[in-house]
Amino acid sequence: MTGEQAVAQATAYFDSGAFKALLARRVALRSESQRDDCDALIQAYLDDEMAPAFQALGFTTEQLDNPQAPARPFLLATRIEDAALPTLLCYGHGDVVFGDDEHWRDGLTPWQLVEEGDRWYGRGSADNKGQHSVNIAALEQVAAARGGKLGFNCKFLIEMGEEVSSPGLADLCRREAEKLRADIFIASDGPRLNAQRPTLFLGSRGAVNFRLSIHARDRDYHSGNWGGLLTNPGTQLANALACLVNPHGQLQVAALKPPAISAAVKAILSDIEVGEPGGPEIDPQWGEAGLTPTERLYGWNTLEVLAMVAGNPQRPMNAIPGSASAVCQLRFVVDTDWQNIGSHLRAHLDAHGFPQVAVEVLRGSPATRLDPTDPLVGWALAAMAETSGKKPALLPNLGGSLPNDVFAQILGLPTLWVPHSYPACGQHAVDEHMLRSIAREGLQMMTRLFWDLGEQGGELLARHRAHRAQEEQA
Structure with missing residues (x-):
């Protein structure tokens, strides 16, 4: 059998309705990891869905404990055909965000897969049950087409706590590095560039959240009696934020900017147009000067104010607030000195006259990016193009964040992500859905x-290793 015939076989499987039925069963399990009353259903997703599916494919399965979050375990499925063959590591997460049942529109529920036109509605249909189900189905189709053989070894890790920031995932990868040892990583999460264009991304931007606060005094004071005599923390904090990012959204802290975008990355991004029908209108005047919107999203750093409070916005009083605080976030690309963000912010604020602003770094995750010139990238793009008949979009990194650092840095793997969703899928919102057309095309490409x-x-x-060795010597 040829690759084309294997794809045709996978297409027939999808068109039979078997994949939709499988996904409907998985969506019906309320695996909301943000709740503490869904532990049994989270366990059922591993026991009743994932383990049997992998075992039917000849994998051995093992539940791996999560000491950081015991009720959010991992499942590792392993199939070793020949120790001399390459080993693929795949990943997916079976947990979902809150269903938010009461806010879905009439006729829809988070826990029942409903088809309307090209849309399959249901919580997890896009994030991430539908996506990893596509990849498992592709493995099944390849094994069937090759007479029970994949032609490579495969390990598949299923996580049940991704929507609560993947507690324990990094520790697991350090602790079980040998069990997870592989040669290449391929997975699916996040959205495509848009609904029409298949996409390959090679990592993700990092993110670090921090809080800025001013505590001037223990209570508020009447603005008529004390206005003009007491400092206003709200006013001071607003000005402090303005010294970090200007009125045009441009980052002002030089130490937190990345190196100039390389010519290779600029060339890749020149083929990308951001935006999606039905999405918000992009403001062309916002963000780093001299960059295109695409370069700002995928090749640069942005500082955002996520929340800010002074006094009581719901019940404002005629009083000068005693304190003010803001939670901010830096999204960043590789080669940013984000781990020293606290000291960089401290130095910048002090230099601009804001020593009273306290800086607290809350949490962060690294940025990752596989070298876009790696031969594996060209191989994946060529296979995707030939199968879909479309030119895939190549993104050096996702604009958002994924736990890719554990695979790229802790396990040291080349990482390829092929998403089977799109930006308007309702991920983390009501009326979440997967497009049938994308799922079908995704199954074809993954097969x-x-x-x-x-x-x-x-x-x-071998070509990948030779390329990496050459890059390290350069």
């Missing part, structure tokens, strides 16, 4: 990628 990995895996990885 072809896995088929080719079984045919060419050893050669592809």
Whole structure:
């Protein structure tokens, strides 16, 4: 059988309705990781859905404990055909955000897959049950087409706490590095560039949240009696924020800016147009000067104010507030000195006359990016293009964040992400849905990628290692 025939077989499977039925069963499990009363259903997703699916494919399955969050375990499925073959690591998460049942529109519920035109509605249909289900189905189709063989070894990690910031995932990858040892990582999460264009992204921007606060005094004071005599923390904090990011959204802290965008990344991004029909209108005057909107989103750093409070906005009093605070976020690309963000902010605020502003770093995750010139990237793009008949979009990194650092940095793997969703899918919102057309095309592309990995895996990885060695010597 050829790769084209394997794709045709996968297409027939999808068109039979079997994939939709499988996804409907998985969506029906309320695996809301943000709640503490869904533990049994979270466990059921592993026990009743994932473990049997992998075992039917000849994988051995093992539940891995999560000491940081015992009720959010991991499942590792492993299939070793030959120790000499390349090993693929895949990943997905079976937990979902709150269902928010009462706010879905009439006729829809988070826990029942409903088809309307090209849309399959249901919580987790896009994030991430639908996406990892596509990839598992592609493995199944390749094994069936190859007479029970994949042509490579495969490990598949299912997480049940991604929507609560993946507690324990990094520790797991350090602790179980040998069990998770592989040669290449391929997974699906996040959205495509848009609904029409298949997309490959190679990592994600990092994110670090921090709080700025001013505590001037322990109580508020009447503005008529004390106005003009007491400092106003709200006013001071607003000015402090203005010294970090200007009125045009441009980051002002030089130490937190990335290096100039490389020519190679600029060339890749020149083929990308951001925005989605039905999405918000992009403000062309907002963000770093001299960059295109695409470069601002995928190649640069942004500082955002997420929340800000002084006094009581719901019941404002005629009083000078005693304190003010703001939670901010820096989204950043690789080669940003984000781990020293606290000292950089402190130095910048002091230099601009704001020593009274306290800086508290809350949490952060690194940025990652596989070298876009790596031979694995060209291979994946070519397979996706041939299968879909479309030119895929290549993103050096996702604009948002994923736990890619644990795979790229802790496990040291080349990471390829092929999303099966799109920006307007309702992810983390009401009326979440997966597009049937994207799921179908995704299954076709993943089947072809896995088929080719079984045919060419050893050669592809040898080229990858040679390229990496050359880059390290340069």
